[in-house]
Amino acid sequence: MKNYILVIILGVLFMSLTEIALAEDAKTYDAEAFRQALEQDGFTVKEGELGYFDLIGLLEKGIIPSAYGNNPTTKYVAYFVPAATGSEVDERVSRLTSALGMSGNTTPIWNLRPDEAVVFVGRTPPECRYFSYDHYIMHRTIGNERRWLFSNIADTVNNLVIKTEGTPDGQSGNPFNQTTVIIITADKGIDQRIRAAAESAGYSNSIINTQVLPSTILNMGLENNSDTFAAFVRPALFNDTQAGDDYINNTPATVFRITPNNTTELDPYAYPELRVRGTGKTEFELTDDLKELRTAILNKYNGLNATELPTSQAVPLGSDAIQRGINGVGPNNDAVYLWTANQTASSPTPPFFNTSLYYPFLRDPAITLGKSSNEFIIVYGVNHVATGKASYSNFAIYGADVWNGVRAITDADFNGSAEEYLPNNPNAKYLYVYKLARNCSESDQYCYEVPYSVGTYGIESDQPLFIGWRAYLENTTKTGPAYSEIVYDRAMKFDPKS
Numbered sequence: 001m002k003n004y005i006l007v008i009i010l011g012v013l014f015m016s017l018t019e020i021a022l023a024e025d026a027k028t029y030d031a032e033a034f035r036q037a038l039e040q041d042g043f044t045v046k047e048g049e050l051g052y053f054d055l056i057g058l059l060e061k062g063i064i065p066s067a068y069g070n071n072p073t074t075k076y077v078a079y080f081v082p083a084a085t086g087s088e089v090d091e092r093v094s095r096l097t098s099a100l101g102m103s104g105n106t107t108p109i110w111n112l113r114p115d116e117a118v119v120f121v122g123r124t125p126p127e128c129r130y131f132s133y134d135h136y137i138m139h140r141t142i143g144n145e146r147r148w149l150f151s152n153i154a155d156t157v158n159n160l161v162i163k164t165e166g167t168p169d170g171q172s173g174n175p176f177n178q179t180t181v182i183i184i185t186a187d188k189g190i191d192q193r194i195r196a197a198a199e200s201a202g203y204s205n206s207i208i209n210t211q212v213l214p215s216t217i218l219n220m221g222l223e224n225n226s227d228t229f230a231a232f233v234r235p236a237l238f239n240d241t242q243a244g245d246d247y248i249n250n251t252p253a254t255v256f257r258i259t260p261n262n263t264t265e266l267d268p269y270a271y272p273e274l275r276v277r278g279t280g281k282t283e284f285e286l287t288d289d290l291k292e293l294r295t296a297i298l299n300k301y302n303g304l305n306a307t308e309l310p311t312s313q314a315v316p317l318g319s320d321a322i323q324r325g326i327n328g329v330g331p332n333n334d335a336v337y338l339w340t341a342n343q344t345a346s347s348p349t350p351p352f353f354n355t356s357l358y359y360p361f362l363r364d365p366a367i368t369l370g371k372s373s374n375e376f377i378i379v380y381g382v383n384h385v386a387t388g389k390a391s392y393s394n395f396a397i398y399g400a401d402v403w404n405g406v407r408a409i410t411d412a413d414f415n416g417s418a419e420e421y422l423p424n425n426p427n428a429k430y431l432y433v434y435k436l437a438r439n440c441s442e443s444d445q446y447c448y449e450v451p452y453s454v455g456t457y458g459i460e461s462d463q464p465l466f467i468g469w470r471a472y473l474e475n476t477t478k479t480g481p482a483y484s485e486i487v488y489d490r491a492m493k494f495d496p497k498s
Contacts, residue, residue, distance in 0.1 A: 030202055031121055031254055037197035038258060046082035048106045048255035050120075052248050053078035053232065056404060060456045063099050065402065067456065068150070069315075069329050071470060072408035073394050075248045077233040080106035081118055082257045084222050109138050111228050112213065114220040114268065115260055117185035117194055118231065121203075122253020124164055126244060127176040129237035129392045130472050132156035134332055135184055135211050136232075136318075137218065141225040142325045151328030152318035153218070154272050156234075157182060157209050158334055160478040161275075168206035179207060184231060186213040186220050188267040194258060214271040217322060234332070236472070237392055237410065274333070278482035279474070283382050283389060286487060289427040290382065296421040297378055297433065297492065304374060304494040309367065311488045314339035314468055335480045338469040340367075340491050341400065366400060366464040367493050369438065369450055374496045376437035379467060380418070381489030385411040386430045389481045390471035395489065397436055397450055400464040404456045407448060409434055417446040436467075467491045 035045045055070040070076075080102045083089050089097070089107045097106060112118065125131045134156045137149050163170050164178035181198055185191050191210050199205055211231075213220065219227045233251070238244025298306060314329075314337040315321075321328030331337065369377060377397075384390040392412075396405040411432075418431035433446060438461070440447035451458035459465050469489045474481045 033201035034121060034198055034203065035256070037200045038194065038256075041193055041197055042261045043193075043197075044085065044259045044261055046085075046257040046259075048079065048081045048118075048257060049102060050077050050233070050251040050253055050255060051080055051100055051102050052076070053108065054100065056406075056456055058096065058099060059402060059404060061099055063096050067402060067404040069398065069403045069468060070405045071234075071236075071394070072396050072405045073392075073410055073470075074234050074236045075244075077235075077248060077251055078108045079118060079120065079231040079255045080108055081110040081255060082106050084111070084113070084116075084257075085259065087222065109228050109230050110257075111222055111226045112184075112186070112220060113222060113259065114186045114215060114266055115190055115264060117183055117187075117190050117256075117258045119184070119194060119256045119258060120180075120182040120231075120233075120253055121198075121256070122179070122251065123247075124159075124162065124175055124178050124180055125233065125235035125238070125247050127239040128159075128235050128244065130159060130334075131175075131233065131235040132158040132332065132334055133162075133182055133209075133211070133233055134231065135213070136230045136330065137227050137322060138230050139228040140219065140322075140325065147325055148327055149321055149325070150330045151316075151321040152331055152333060153214070153322075154212060154318075155274050155333050155479065157211060158473060158478070160473065160475065163207050163209050165204075165207055168204065179203075181208045182211060183208065184211045184213060184229075186215050186218070186268055188269055189264060190258075190260065191269075212269040212272045215268040216271055217319075237412070275477060275479040277474075277477060277479055278485055279476050280485075282485040283384070283387050283430075283487040286382055286387070286427060286430055289422070289425060289431060290380075290487060290490075292425065293380060293418055293421055293428075293431050293433065294490070297380060300421070301378075301494050303497070305497045307367070307493040307495075309340040309377075309467065309491040309493060311338050311340060311469075311490055313337065313483060314341075332472075333479055335470050335472045336483055336486060338489055339466055340468075341466040367466075368462055368464060369436065369459065369493075370461050370495070371438045371452075372496065373437070373439050373441075375494065376435050377467070377491055377493050378433060378435055379409070379489070379491045380433045381431070381469075382487045383411055383415065383430055383432045384471040384481065384486060386415070388476075389474055389486055391473040391475060393469070393471040395434075395467055395469045397448075397459065398466050398468055399456075399459045400466050402456065404459070405468070406451060406458055409448060414446055 053076040055067040164180040166174035166178040394408040394410040396408040414432035419428045422428040435447040
């Protein structure tokens with residue numbers, strides 16, 4: 001009897017292990033079956049990879065000349081796409097991919113024939129506050145000049161609209177840690193053929209998304225004067241930090257470059273319809289409360305000199321930057337961007353691997369942050385998440401010379417921080433106050449000590465700096481808030497009076 005029970009237990013254990021192995025094989029087989037279906041339909045399929053695009057790390061190593069206004073809340077996952085047949089990856093780009101631990105035959109900046117596609121197939125990020133897949137134009141030749149545009153092309157595929165197993169056809173549900181397929185292409189016919197191959201490999205059409213490369217505004221092709229592109233996954237604020245790190249460092253997905261073996265008649269996509277920003281509801285009813293908060297801040301630090309820093313829109317919309325041929329600095333349609341710096345000129349920046357760099361010039365106030373306990377910056381404003389205008393918001397402190405964001409303070413960090421200043425105001429819950437200093441006292445609950453003497457991971461006391469804000473994804477519209485409907489965040493620099 002005991003032997004019989006033992007046999008049953010071993011049998012059940014064997015079946016369980018077999019099912020696990022088969023499940024793992026099926027996961028591999030699905031991607032391989034997809035590849036085989038594409039090849040049977042007359043495509044050449046090259047497999048790329050996905051990897052963490054560590055801007056600060058690359059800047060620290062001297063691989064790139066700037067951190068490009070990185071969002072410290074987000075670890076960007078880049079598509080590393082195989083070079084086109086007959087082409088080689090630029091030696092300087094190979095240096096970058098090698099520094100990131102990627103293979104030398106893939107590149108994060110790629111061009112594409114009008115009948116090609118790049119496809120993501122795999123799992124979405126684990127549960128987090130926000131994620132999106134976005135595609136960018138990186139370079140464009142205008143006249144005899146090769147310009148760096150770094151501008152998004154259209155809307156993202158974000159966690160509110162993505163088609164996955166948990167959100168078929170974009171319905172509401174669970175978009176996290178779900179299987180999805182995302183096709184980037186300029187051609188309708190190619191898109192349809194890839195979808196058919198995916199379905200034959202077992203992927204439902206209800207989980208397939210398309211990100212359009214509209215030929216009407218792009219220069220597709222493999223020539224030296226063709227546009228180049230990039231694509232990124234942007235997850236922010238994971239519920240489980242370890243699960244998030246695992247996803248970033250070992251993304252359970254792959255990237256294919258798909259090329260038809262025979263030239264077909266093109267059927268290019270038009271520019272896609274965009275999600276519309278704005279609900280008509282604003283935050284301006286909090287203007288008086290914000291004035292009251294400002295007065296309370298000035299009263300608390302009335303023994304110090306206060307310099308108010310002007311706030312303005314930080315970067316252009318992607319479509320604006322593309323049309324004007326200027327550096328967009330990596331915008332995203334799901335966000336609004338503000339900063340404390342003002343532009344006097346908009347000059348195109350060189351390619352990311354050049355040793356020289358110039359961003360739009362910044363005019364006064366070009367502030368610094370010294371080491372005195374009586375020198376600090378107060379950042380304050382409306383909590384856009386509390387008002388319902390954003391899914392998450394943050395601000396970060398940047399070195400103005402290389403745009404290195406060393407830390408982001410999110411709405412989770414500053415939630416409830418204004419109530420100390422406005423104890424009798426019921427609207428204090430919609431506001432926030434936060435201090436940036438070199439030394440935070442024990443009584444400074446809402447304070448961040450800005451590091452220095454740690455290279456690009458900090459900001460030196462004589463290094464000019466600015467504050468940058470982001471507010472991502474209004475749930476009602478499934479895109480970024482409208483600039484016309486938010487109250488701009490603000491900052492003041494305090495130091496000893498002369």
